[in-house]
Amino acid sequence: MTSAELRQLKNATEKLTKWESSGKAFGHYQVLEPNATNTAGADRIYEYYCLMKILNDLKANYTVILKPSIRAGNIFPGRPANKVGWAYFVIENKKDKTNKFQVCYGTKIKLSTAPKTKIAPDITFQKSSSTNDPDETMVELIMDAKFKYNADHALTIEQIHAFIQRVNALQTTGAGTINLVFNSLSSLKSNCLLTNGCTVDRHQQYCVNSKIKQVGRFDAKGSPIHIIG
Numbered sequence: 631m632t633s634a635e636l637r638q639l640k641n642a643t644e645k646l647t648k649w650e651s652s653g654k655a656f657g658h659y660q661v662l663e664p665n666a667t668n669t670a671g672a673d674r675i676y677e678y679y680c681l682m683k684i685l686n687d688l689k690a691n692y693t694v695i696l697k698p699s700i701r702a703g704n705i706f707p708g709r710p711a712n713k714v715g716w717a718y719f720v721i722e723n724k725k726d727k728t729n730k731f732q733v734c735y736g737t738k739i740k741l742s743t744a745p746k747t748k749i750a751p752d753i754t755f756q757k758s759s760s761t762n763d764p765d766e767t768m769v770e771l772i773m774d775a776k777f778k779y780n781a782d783h784a785l786t787i788e789q790i791h792a793f794i795q796r797v798n799a800l801q802t803t804g805a806g807t808i809n810l811v812f813n814s815l816s817s818l819k820s821n822c823l824l825t826n827g828c829t830v831d832r833h834q835q836y837c838v839n840s841k842i843k844q845v846g847r848f849d850a851k852g853s854p855i856h857i858i859g
Contacts, residue, residue, distance in 0.1 A: 639826075642850035643675055646682035656696070657717060658706040658735070674708065676777035677752045680824050680848065681735050684753070684773070685719060690813035692721040692730075707736040710750030714762040729809050731770065732756040739800060740765045749796055755810065771805035771821060772796060778827030785825055785844055790833055793823045794840040803841040817843075817857055824848045829858040 647655040658678045685694055698704045701715040713734060723729035733755055738748040742765040751772035760768040774793050776785060797803060805821045812819055821842045829846035837844060837859030846856040 639672075639675060639679060639850045643679040643682060646679070646686050656704045658708070672779070673777045676826060677775040678706070678735070679850065680773070680775040681733075681753050683848075684815065684818065685721070685733065687813045687815040688721055688811075691725075691811045692723055695720040695722070710736050710738055710748075712762075713737045713764060720758070723811065729811070730758040731810065732758060732760050737764070739769055741799060742766060749799055751796060751800070755805075755808075766800040766802075769800050769802055770808045771810065771819075772800060772802050773818075773822045773824060776823065776825045776827070778825055781827050781847075781849070784828035784830050785823060785846070787830070787833065790823060790830070790837070790842075790844065793821070794836075794842055797821045797840065797842055806841065817855075818845065820859070829856050831858055834858050 644655040647657060658674070688694065696704060696717060697720055698717050699715050702717060704717050706718075707716045716735075716737075718735065718737070719733040721731050721733055733753065735753060736750055737754055737756075738750045739754065740746075740748045740763065745765070752775045753773040754764075754769050755771040756764055757768050757770060774796070776789055778784075797805075802821055806819055808819070810819050822845045823842060824845045826849040827846060829844040833844070843857050843859035846858070847853040848855050
């Protein structure tokens with residue numbers, strides 16, 4: 631990714647976060663901006679961009695409510711963290727108040743059968759009743775974001791397989807059937823592995839069998855996304 635493309639990603643992310651009356655970007659963006667030129671910073675800006683792009687699409691059908699934390703205000707964790715102490719979102723369907731979810735960023739999810747083991751997808755859609763110490767029974771759908779400095783580079787089989795292991799551990803194979811109503815991104819109602827790079831077409835059947843989707847060209851350029859699975 632060139633410096634110009636990275637600036638485009640930063641600017642798109644900042645624009646997507648300006649939901650409040652102040653007109654200023656909120657949350658994770660200010661934390662990441664100083665480190666945007668290093669690998670970790672770019673990765674995290676892309677992860678946060680994916681969350682904002684998804685929520686921006688859901689805004690057509692849902693009221694999106696930012697739930698600040700007492701400790702961090704409107705700030706999200708810069709790395710995997712326990713849910714308590716960090717901001718998250720609640721989305722509530724505009725036509726059906728019972729259709730609502732919590733949307734969390736970087737939240738650690740414990741396994742009920744092994745509570746000392748925690749898994750932290752980049753994005754989790756959790757039940758509206760989810761607690762501050764969620765386990766897999768409270769998770770409905772997960773997404774991970776994989777940033778590629780070279781947009782011609784593809785996801786790897788190792789990344790795909792690791793994501794499938796997360797889906798199985800968190801028992802979200804039914805994600806495609808939940809009552810989540812996207813707008814233009816309706817094809818993303820699934821466990822999605824998002825990337826600004828390329829998908830790997832030959833793993834189509836593996837993804838279908840495992841109830842996941844590879845989503846390529848998910849970027850700030852407005853490129854048509856490419857979905858495998």
